[in-house]
Amino acid sequence: MAKKLKIGLIGTGGIAQSCHIPGYQSLPDECEIVWACDTNEEVAKKVAAEHGIANVTTNYQDVLSDASVDAVSITTPNKFHKQPTIDSLKAGKHVLCEKPLAMNGPEARDMCKAARDSGKILQVALQQRFSGAGQFMRKFIADGGMGEIYYARAQALRRRGVPAWGVFIDKEQQGGGPLIDIGVHILDFTLTMMGYPKPVSASGMTWDTLGKNPELYNMWGDYDRTKFTVEDMAVGFIRFENDAVVVLESSFMSNLDGNPYGTQLFGTKAGARMYFDQQFKGLEIYTEQNGQLFNMTPINVPDVKSPHTEEIVAFVRAIQSNGPSPVPGEQGLILNAIFDALYKSAETRTEEKIDVSF
Numbered sequence: 001m002a003k004k005l006k007i008g009l010i011g012t013g014g015i016a017q018s019c020h021i022p023g024y025q026s027l028p029d030e031c032e033i034v035w036a037c038d039t040n041e042e043v044a045k046k047v048a049a050e051h052g053i054a055n056v057t058t059n060y061q062d063v064l065s066d067a068s069v070d071a072v073s074i075t076t077p078n079k080f081h082k083q084p085t086i087d088s089l090k091a092g093k094h095v096l097c098e099k100p101l102a103m104n105g106p107e108a109r110d111m112c113k114a115a116r117d118s119g120k121i122l123q124v125a126l127q128q129r130f131s132g133a134g135q136f137m138r139k140f141i142a143d144g145g146m147g148e149i150y151y152a153r154a155q156a157l158r159r160r161g162v163p164a165w166g167v168f169i170d171k172e173q174q175g176g177g178p179l180i181d182i183g184v185h186i187l188d189f190t191l192t193m194m195g196y197p198k199p200v201s202a203s204g205m206t207w208d209t210l211g212k213n214p215e216l217y218n219m220w221g222d223y224d225r226t227k228f229t230v231e232d233m234a235v236g237f238i239r240f241e242n243d244a245v246v247v248l249e250s251s252f253m254s255n256l257d258g259n260p261y262g263t264q265l266f267g268t269k270a271g272a273r274m275y276f277d278q279q280f281k282g283l284e285i286y287t288e289q290n291g292q293l294f295n296m297t298p299i300n301v302p303d304v305k306s307p308h309t310e311e312i313v314a315f316v317r318a319i320q321s322n323g324p325s326p327v328p329g330e331q332g333l334i335l336n337a338i339f340d341a342l343y344k345s346a347e348t349r350t351e352e353k354i355d356v357s358f
């Protein structure tokens with residue numbers, strides 16, 4: 001059997017506890033979490049005690065100087081993704097970095113360069129492609145079922161869903177609002193289905209009136225409206241090198257019915273509608289055969305209990321087999337570069353070019 005991988009957690013907050021720890025612990029014979037690192041020592045100690053993690057620190061350099069550590073999960077707020085990732089790669093560790101890869105394109109570019117220079121795996125934690133419907137559609141598309149996908153409409157919209165905890169309303173620590181926090185998931189999912197075409201330009205707009213309004217209800221409790229420095233809604237029109245287009249809509253607050261979260265794909269042979277209700281079980285495919293129109297509902301969608309666990313299993317397998325990264329840093333860079341263009345376009349009111357070279 002292959003050697004047991006030793007894992008360090010850099011950041012032991014919400015996502016580390018709910019997803020990364022259970023993910024690694026689903027493979028007890030293949031990996032072991034040996035470090036819990038958090039600038040909040042109390043949290044790190046509590047998590048270590050609860051999960052039998054041997055070492056605790058508030059300084060991630062301690063994790064990196066442990067030669068036995070093979071890989072780390074970077075599960076810190078967005079502002080603290082770049083430096084720990086670059087330092088970890090330089091120290092010869094494989095990295096699974098939470099989404100979004102970075103605050104912006106230039107940071108993501110530096111992280112991709114570090115991964116290339118180190119020869120280590122940089123995986124972005126974007127789990128939705130590992131969902132049952134995600135796996136089903138990837139195969140259907142790879143087998144030619146959709147033809148060429150030339151257009152998609154992606155939505156991550158909430159009616160009154162501002163995260164009232166953490167730093168999600170603070171542009172300085174997050175890099176942006178719903179676009180970078182939840183739009184990132186649905187855009188990644190959509191681009192995965194489209195084969196990750198290269199973006200060339202984008203036009204976008206953002207608003208913040210609702211998010212700053214102290215009179216409005218929020219389903220996750222109150223927050224300080226004077227500290228709301230991100231957008232409450234963003235929309236974008238993104239062009240790709242292959243002439244495909246994606247229209248993206250994302251909100252923490254907007255006046256609409258429900259919280260639609262999903263994507264519609266338009267291909268030359270078929271279309272598909274994939275909305276998150278219990279892991280995209282709302283999947284439908286629209287096609288034509290012999291002059292007759294069909295709406296198809298697949299029935300053998302893989303039963304994936306946790307896309308997060310699948311993502312971590314994929315990370316471990318990639319390390320064991322020496323790559324490639326299941327969700328490469330380059331795709332995280334594409335997403336960050338698109339968001340940069342949309343935010344810039346919202347200021348300049350013009351279409352902005354996108355550069356994803358590194």
Ligand SMILES: NC(=O)c1ccc[n+]([C@@H]2O[C@H](COP(=O)([O-])OP(=O)(O)OC[C@H]3O[C@@H](n4cnc5c(N)ncnc54)[C@H](O)[C@@H]3O)[C@@H](O)[C@H]2O)c1
Nearest residue numbers: 011012013014015038039040075076077078080098099166
């Ligand atoms: N993939 C998903 O579906 C998903 C879901 C939620 C959050 N996230 C991402 O996970 C990241 C963390 O989010 P969260 O909800 O767990 O936040 P959190 O606030 O619950 O946890 C972050 C932890 O990082 C610690 N920390 C901050 N700076 C640090 C540093 N320099 N070194 C070590 N520890 C540090 C904090 O003390 C905190 O305990 C964010 O990037 C977020 O976008 C992803």
